[in-house]
Amino acid sequence: MSKINTSNLRIPEEMAANWQNIVNLLAEIVAVPAALIMRIHPDSIEVVASNDNTSQPYSIGDSEALPQGLYCETVVQDQKTLIVANALKDPQWDKNPDIALGMIAYCGMPINWPNGEPFGTICILDTKENQFNITYQNLMGNFRRAIESQIETLYQNEKLKLLNYELKSRVKTRTQDLVDLNYSLNVEIDRRRAAEQKIRYQQRHDLGTGFLNRNSLEIETEQYIKEYLTSPKQEVAALHIGFTNGQRIQSKYGYSVWENILIQYRERLGDLTRYNVLTARPTSSHLVLLLQSTQLEEHLNELCHILVDVGHSEFSVDGDKLHLHAYIGISTTNDSASAQSILKQAAEAMQSCKDSGHKFSYYSQAISDVQKHINQLESYLLQAVRNDDLLLYFQPKVEPETHRWTGAEALLRWRHPILGDVSNETLIHLAEQNGLIFEVGNFVLRSAIQKASEWVSQVPDFKIAVNISPVQLKNPHFTEQIQELLTTYNLPPNYLELEVTESSLIADEIVAKNTLSSLNALGVTLSLDDFGTGYASFNYLKKFPFDGIKIDKSFIHQLEHSTEDEEIVRSIISVAKKLNLSVTVEGVETLHHATFIINEGCEVGQGFFYGKPMPCDEFELSLFNQNYLNNLNGTYQ
Numbered sequence: 001m002s003k004i005n006t007s008n009l010r011i012p013e014e015m016a017a018n019w020q021n022i023v024n025l026l027a028e029i030v031a032v033p034a035a036l037i038m039r040i041h042p043d044s045i046e047v048v049a050s051n052d053n054t055s056q057p058y059s060i061g062d063s064e065a066l067p068q069g070l071y072c073e074t075v076v077q078d079q080k081t082l083i084v085a086n087a088l089k090d091p092q093w094d095k096n097p098d099i100a101l102g103m104i105a106y107c108g109m110p111i112n113w114p115n116g117e118p119f120g121t122i123c124i125l126d127t128k129e130n131q132f133n134i135t136y137q138n139l140m141g142n143f144r145r146a147i148e149s150q151i152e153t154l155y156q157n158e159k160l161k162l163l164n165y166e167l168k169s170r171v172k173t174r175t176q177d178l179v180d181l182n183y184s185l186n187v188e189i190d191r192r193r194a195a196e197q198k199i200r201y202q203q204r205h206d207l208g209t210g211f212l213n214r215n216s217l218e219i220e221t222e223q224y225i226k227e228y229l230t231s232p233k234q235e236v237a238a239l240h241i242g243f244t245n246g247q248r249i250q251s252k253y254g255y256s257v258w259e260n261i262l263i264q265y266r267e268r269l270g271d272l273t274r275y276n277v278l279t280a281r282p283t284s285s286h287l288v289l290l291l292q293s294t295q296l297e298e299h300l301n302e303l304c305h306i307l308v309d310v311g312h313s314e315f316s317v318d319g320d321k322l323h324l325h326a327y328i329g330i331s332t333t334n335d336s337a338s339a340q341s342i343l344k345q346a347a348e349a350m351q352s353c354k355d356s357g358h359k360f361s362y363y364s365q366a367i368s369d370v371q372k373h374i375n376q377l378e379s380y381l382l383q384a385v386r387n388d389d390l391l392l393y394f395q396p397k398v399e400p401e402t403h404r405w406t407g408a409e410a411l412l413r414w415r416h417p418i419l420g421d422v423s424n425e426t427l428i429h430l431a432e433q434n435g436l437i438f439e440v441g442n443f444v445l446r447s448a449i450q451k452a453s454e455w456v457s458q459v460p461d462f463k464i465a466v467n468i469s470p471v472q473l474k475n476p477h478f479t480e481q482i483q484e485l486l487t488t489y490n491l492p493p494n495y496l497e498l499e500v501t502e503s504s505l506i507a508d509e510i511v512a513k514n515t516l517s518s519l520n521a522l523g524v525t526l527s528l529d530d531f532g533t534g535y536a537s538f539n540y541l542k543k544f545p546f547d548g549i550k551i552d553k554s555f556i557h558q559l560e561h562s563t564e565d566e567e568i569v570r571s572i573i574s575v576a577k578k579l580n581l582s583v584t585v586e587g588v589e590t591l592h593h594a595t596f597i598i599n600e601g602c603e604v605g606q607g608f609f610y611g612k613p614m615p616c617d618e619f620e621l622s623l624f625n626q627n628y629l630n631n632l633n634g635t636y637q
Contacts, residue, residue, distance in 0.1 A: 002166065004158050006113045007041065011048060015150050019049035022122075022143050025538060027051040029571045030136045032126045034058055034103065037111070037147065038072045039120040045072055048120070056125075057101040068097060072121040075108040079118075081137065083107050086129040098125065105130035107137065109144050114152045122147060135567045149309060156270050206281040208259035211266070217280035217288055221339035224292050228333050235296035237332040239289040240346035241307070244325040244354060246285025253317055255284075261315050262287065265324060268310045275299050288346070296332060304328065308359045320510060327353035328360035335363050390414050390440065392447050393613040396623075397465065397584065400598045400605040405626055407463035407497065409606065410448035411613050412440070441472045445485055449496060451616065453489040459627045463525065465497040470504040474511050479518040486522075493523030499550060501529045505540055513544055520545040527584065532572055541579060549576050553587020553607070559596055566596070573600050 011019075019037050027035035034056040037049035046063040050056070066073055071093075075082045084106040087093035098106070107130075108123030122144050124132070204216040212220065224236045250258040266279055266287070278290040293299045311326040329349025331342045349363040390412060397407040445466055452464035472478055486493055498519065505512045516526055528540060531549040541549070551572055558565040569585075576583050585597045588607030597605050614622070 002162060004115070004155065004162060006115070006117050006119070006155070009151075009154055009158055012154070015154070016049065018150070019147065020052070021539070022146070023049050023051040024053045026122075026124060026140065026143060027054055028575065029139065030124055030132075032105075032124045032130065034125040035123070036125070037120065037122050040066075040072075040076050040118050045070065045076075045120065057103075064097070071096065071098065071106045071125075072108055072123060075110050075121045075123070076118045079110050079112075081107070081109045083132055083137075085131050089129075102127045104128070105132070107132040107140065109140055111144055111147055111151070114148075114155045119148075119151055135564050138564065153268065153313075159271075160267065208255065209262050209266075209281055211262075211287070212278060212280035214280070214282040217278075217282055217290065218339060218343070220278055220280075220290060221343060224290065225333070225337060225339050225342070227292070229337060233294045234292055235294070235333050236342065237291045237293075237296055237300055237330060238342050238346040239291065239300075239303070239307070239360075240329040240331075240343070240350040241287040241289070242327050242329070242347075242350045242354065243285050243287075244327065246324075249317075249322065250284065257317055258284075261317070261322070261324070264315060265310065268313060269306055272303070275303060277303075282343075286350075288343070300330065300332075304330070304360050311359065326359075329353055329363065330360060331363040390443055391615070392444065392451075393615055394451075394619040395606060395613040396611040396619070397463075397604050397606045398610040400588075400594060400602060403610065405459075405611075405623055406461065406604060407465060408619065408623075409465040409467075409499070409613075410444060410451075412444055413613075438472070438475070441469060442481070445482070449485045449489050449491050451620075452495055453491040455620070455623065456491065456495050459623060462623075463495050463497050465499055465527070467499045467501075467529065468504065470501075473500065473504045473515055474508055476511070476515075478515055479522060482519065482524060483522060494525060497525040497527055499527045499529040500546075502533070502540060505544065509543070516544050516546075520547075527582075532568065538575065541575075541581070546581060548582035548584060548603075550584040550586055556585060556587040556593055556607075557589070560590075560592055569596075570600060573602065577601070 023035040023037060027033070033054045035051045036047055036058055039046050039048045041063075044063045044065050047058050047060055050058045050060050050062075064070060071082060071084065084090060084093050084104075087096050087099055087104045087106070093106075098104075103125040105126035105128065106123060108121045110121055111119040113119050122140060124136075124140070204212060206213045221236070221238065224234075227234050228236050246258065249261065262281065272289075276292045280288045280290065282288055289303070291299065291303065307326070307328055311324060313323075315322045315324065327350050329346045329352065331345035331349060333342065335345050336342045345363040349361045353359065353361045391414070393411045393413050394408040395411060396405045397409060398404065399406050448464050448466050452462070455462050455464075475481075482496070482498075485491075486496065500512075500516070520526060525547045526545060527548045527550050528544075528546045529550045530552045532555055533552045540546075549572070551569060555565050555569050555572075559569070573583050582604065583602045584604040584606060585593075585602050586606045588594055588597065588605045588609045590609060593607070594605065594609055611622070
């Protein structure tokens with residue numbers, strides 16, 4: 001194959017816009033005037049991304065001739081991170097050209113193409129002395145990996161184009177040679193062969209995508225298993241990839257569009273020939289990768305990370321940006337030496353992923369047992385909904401400095417005589433799986449709004465929070481449902497807070513934005529839940545009309561042991577305040593947690609330190625007692 005000339009590869013506008021977001025965010029979090037992405041050329045170095053949220057001297061398109069001993073030039077040459085805390089105090093750098101621009105502190109990291117050639121650097125500069133602590137270096141490292149992942153996609157696309165071009169050239173040359181030898185004979189032979197190949201191809205392949213069909217998948221798996229039994233070093237694995245939103249995309253955009261997305265998905269996985277992988281489409285919305293390897297564990301680990309990365313990418317359809325909800329189940333010859341069993345077990349492991357929320361999962365007997373347990377739970381839940389056996393617990397949301405209860409989160413509970421107490425997350429997930437989410441969600445909303453209307457007359461400014469499922473958010477009549485409930489129970493909209501997770505937004509951004517905009521116009525408070533755990537949380541704050549964020553408890557639980565988590569939480573709080581968003585912190589369980597969020601100026605705290613989820617009667621009694629005592633204290637002051 002011809003060598004790819006990376007200097008001719010143009011950065012797409014969409015990628016450049018993403019880099020602009022990266023340097024803006026980097027400059028804001030690290031609090032420096034300049035954050036840049038530089039591209040190296042044979043005789044110069046060019047600014048390809050420059051933050052525009054501060055006043056600084058660098059612009060996109062600026063370039064400097066080489067060599068000059070520039071900061072970024074040194075990073076590219078040495079291929080390692082360069083930190084200059086203060087160039088004025090460093091004899092090696094006190095004559096650097098950037099000093100004339102006022103930039104005396106520098107931190108930069110190299111960016112390379114997949115073939116090892118240098119692309120350039122990502123760097124930050126400061127007008128004052130700056131040591132650039134390890135947290136900021138780790139943050140830059142994450143952004144650098146994201147950029148290298150994007151240019152790898154660019155590189156692989158160019159590689160595919162070049163391969164296709166060279167393949168076409170060879171086919172054309174060979175075809176012409178055959179025609180020259182014996183035109184009439186070869187035409188007849190080609191016709192017969194083409195007809196035979198088409199028949200065989202149609203028998204073995206899915207016509208919409210070109211992947212193996214289910215029958216061929218089973219045949220190939222049996223063959224792989226036979227080879228494994230004769231040569232145990234050639235281990236076999238099946239990776240079952242289920243797309244939970246595949247049916248919906250097919251319904252909305254059509255079968256051909258969905259099949260084209262599956263083809264793009266497979267192409268984005270890149271060249272997998274070193275893994276000896278076959279791709280099959282056993283059902284309309286699922287794929288299976290069949291892997292044969294003498295280094296199975298290592299190759300599976302690499303392949304799973306590739307699959308997860310591709311699962312985060314966007315697909316453009318008719319101007320809409322779509323994400324695929326992919327869950328991956330894995331079964332190997334360590335689990336079974338039967339073709340049917342290994343495929344069945346991979347499918348069970350995939351279903352377990354959907355239930356647990358993990359991106360991929362290996363098969364185990366425990367998974368099979370859990371799946372049976374989930375099926376039993378779904379049956380019990382159907383009976384519970386019909387018999388009205390569900391109930392609500394309430395956990396207080398507190399003003400950290402005074403410990404005054406300013407609101408509560410409504411949490412679903414179910415007390416089963418055999419299973420015991422079943423929690424909110426498990427119930428909502430089961431309801432989504434078996435189609436009961438509308439009945440269950442309506443019960444939670446109706447009950448929470450009813451109680452809030454009773455409490456608000458006795459406890460001023462008391463807000464009730466309810467978690468909203470992605471399925472509910474996709475309902476075009478959801479806002480009307482909320483409005484009817486608020487009217488029925490005479491509750492002002494600002495006393496209702498709806499907590500939305502990032503997964504709800506990814507499901508369908510256009511529908512989610514329309515629904516959230518109408519809820520915002522209604523006057524309902526909107527909060528982005530589990531903030532910080534997703535890959536695009538800050539981006540969603542720009543796209544959607546949120547009033548506040550709820551920082552995920554996973555950051556709070558590590559505060560005593562992780563300075564990085566402290567810095568991340570501080571950065572999140574700082575950005576939220578600049579956007580005029582309220583900040584709620586969940587998972588507050590110790591005095592250290594409480595003191596930290598008070599010092600950072602958080603408006604609301606939630607966790608066992610303030611109060612556990614309680615049954616309605618117990619919560620109501622505590623709420624009224626606290627309000628009574630607060631009124632007495634106010635009277636006697």
